[in-house]
Amino acid sequence: MSPKSENKNVRIYGAGGHSQVIREVLEQNGYTVTGIFDDKPTQTHRASKNVTMGLRENIEKFPHNGDPVIIAIGKNSERAEIANFLKSKFEKTIHHSAIISPTSKVGEGTVVFAGAIIQPNTVIGKHVIINTGASVDHDNVIGDYAHVSPKAALCGHVEVGEGSHVGVGAVVIPKIKIGKWCTIGAGSVIIADVPDYATVVGNPGKIIKTVKP
Template sequence: MNNPNKDNKKIRIYGAGGHSQVIKEVLVKNGYTISDTFDDKPETVHYASKNVNVGAREHLADFPHEGDPVIIAVGINSDRAEIAKILKCSYGKAIHKSAIVSETSKIGDGTVVFAGAIIQPNTTVGKHVIVNTGASIDHDNIIGDFAHISPKAALCGHVEVGEGTHIGVGAVVIPLVKIGKWCTIGAGTIVLKDVPDYTTVVGNPGKIIKTLKK
């Protein structure tokens, strides 16, 4: 797959916690320079984050929207969605060199794909998605914006994952299952049937334990 940032070797990171350190390493190993780092609480960032500027959520008028592309390096899906809504920036991508990404797949802006992840043919991954370490997304999947596919999670063919949904560590989703938006699939859960919006599913086989209102 072509380098997603080949025409611009500088990029900005919004978020300075532990998750941002993984994204930073991916970008640096791919030859990019981090031109600025922002965080909404720069006084409480990860110890390895240096020279952190204040973010936009409480200082929107002062935020430099124009400039190098941004990656929102925040692990909580709802926070990424909130930040993306207020920023007026262009977005980059971070794809680890060891990830296997089919040339027929589509990866949205702001999305990150970590070490050892696999994305098979004809899959569409939305914007600001996290495909975490060693996650496997098989053919013809549709992954909604702001979703998070956690480490070692495995999605079989023709799976749909809605906006903002979190697929937990080591979860397995069998073929043709549709998971709604803003759901939580617990770690190690085996999902055998469709999941409605705003629902939490855990166990083997997966069972609904909670459904929230919008």
């Protein structure tokens, strides 16, 4: 469980629906949001106010220095791109109802939403999304920029590669390795290793395409 912060400031990059969830978690944890950025500030979520143009317009003039940033963008590839452009410190945030083993590690920029469980000896990379009610069991390794969707369940000793997306309600049996930049379809049951760049759907999961981004 994440302790509440005392008078701590943070900036959010991204102003869509995903950012609304992150902002609520931050504010519940005692943070003050001091700035919101988006590359398309006229197309943001209706609840986002005072949104400033992001760095794609002008990387050099973007205020890299200042309060730490959380990248509130749901698409893994875009989150990775922004993280590599930004020259800022990054913050992570964890919902107060999440359960995280003290022997697990959560990387910078990562967000853990309500009801998520992360069991012992698991390592979560940078800028990862562990979404609402996701279950990540013991001795997992989750790569940078990955996304474990709501109600997905990863059993013990599972590896999820960089940038991969495990869909809503998917189940991954123990000791499975999912490669980088894969897509695991909603509700899929993964019983065999998944190669890089593959899209897998169904029960049992089957590869329907392999596309290198």
